[in-house]
Amino acid sequence: MATLAQRIERAEPGSRALWLVHTPDGPVRTNAVVVATGRCHTPHLPHWPGRSSFTGRLLHSAHYRSPAPYRGQHVLVVGTGNSGTEIASVLAGAGVERV
Secondary structure, eight states: OBOOOSOOOEEEEOSTTOEEEEETTEEEEESEEEEOOEETTEEOOOOOTTGGGOOSEEEEGGGOOOSGGGTTSBEEEEOOSHHHHHHHHHHHTTTOSBO
């Protein structure tokens, strides 16, 4: 299990339902992206180029329930507020290959 803890410059749909996440240290491929934005239970999923054509799983933190579906996968959590950091911590300790 590895943890990605750095600034995300851009996330874009990659091949075979993967995300290509661009960081200052280079690109990272991930199976899933969890967007943890919004405040006080009001989900906000921002628009970004390519989001509508992505065929993988995209989940807002308001709809996250369990780390089980993500075991063995690479998952990107976007957002450093309470929801994002809590979800990232749970995923990292629950068999997710890379958070």
